[in-house]
Amino acid sequence: QQQVKQSPQSLIVQKGGISIINCAYENTAFDYFPWYQQFPGKGPALLIAIRPDVSEKKEGRFTISFNKSAKQFSLHIMDSQPGDSATYFCAASRGQGAQKLVFGQGTRLTINP
Amino acid sequence: DTAVSQTPKYLVTQMGNDKSIKCEQNLGHDTMYWYKQDSKKFLKIMFSYNNKELIINETVPNRFSPKSPDKAHLNLHINSLELGDSAVYFCASSLGQGSLEQFFGPGTRLTVL
Numbered sequence: 001q002q003q004v005k006q007s008p009q010s011l012i013v014q015k016g017g018i019s020i021i022n023c024a025y026e027n028t029a030f031d032y033f034p035w036y037q038q039f040p041g042k043g044p045a046l047l048i049a050i051r052p053d054v055s056e057k058k059e060g061r062f063t064i065s066f067n068k069s070a071k072q073f074s075l076h077i078m079d080s081q082p083g084d085s086a087t088y089f090c091a092a093s094r095g096q097g098a099q100k101l102v103f104g105q106g107t108r109l110t111i112n113p
Numbered sequence: 114d115t116a117v118s119q120t121p122k123y124l125v126t127q128m129g130n131d132k133s134i135k136c137e138q139n140l141g142h143d144t145m146y147w148y149k150q151d152s153k154k155f156l157k158i159m160f161s162y163n164n165k166e167l168i169i170n171e172t173v174p175n176r177f178s179p180k181s182p183d184k185a186h187l188n189l190h191i192n193s194l195e196l197g198d199s200a201v202y203f204c205a206s207s208l209g210q211g212s213l214e215q216f217f218g219p220g221t222r223l224t225v226l
Contacts, residue, residue, distance in 0.1 A: 027212065030220060031185055032120060032213055034213070035213075036217075041219070041220075042220075043117070043203050043204070043205070043217030043218050043220050044156070044217045045216075045217065046214050046215070046216075049213065049214075087154060092132070093213075097208065098214050099144075099161075099207060099211065099212065100158055100161070100169055100171075101158060101159075101215065103155070103157070105154070105155055106154045106155070106156075108154075111168040
């Protein structure tokens, strides 16, 4: 079963716009929620992550919003740039012990110049 | 100075063959992982080793056998390859089994004909 559902599957945003990708999870035992960025031909790389004790985390142009009661979290990319064009994966895991990351299906983001 | 490296980058083989993918990390990490990314880019964990000891073993056919000769290496051997094994296989590592950030290698694209 898909424990982490991600949407949309693909997203096109104009340069300078805001990109928003959403994820929903089912397992309430999850307490670590990272976002990974993957460029073509490369492995995923950690972009930003959040724990459920905060509702928002911001790093530069990237912000995670977290809604524990709704079991949802989202990635916002402000002032989107062509270099942000990549596939983005949300994930979730239990923050302790062996880290079994459960990934969403991925969102292919294209920023048009 | 590559952190997590995999060989080969591409692997094309016939059904029924046996093949191996090698992974090495020079980060001094204790924990290593194998992930499979299918044609729809869905990423799923297969195995994890901590200090050469298997700690995560997902529901993977026993044709797949990981081997960790030391904590810097985690190889994946696949017997009797099937068409459905075609995918990109990613190796990753983390500081320890409880460490949250995982560092991914560049991937090995396996094509079974």
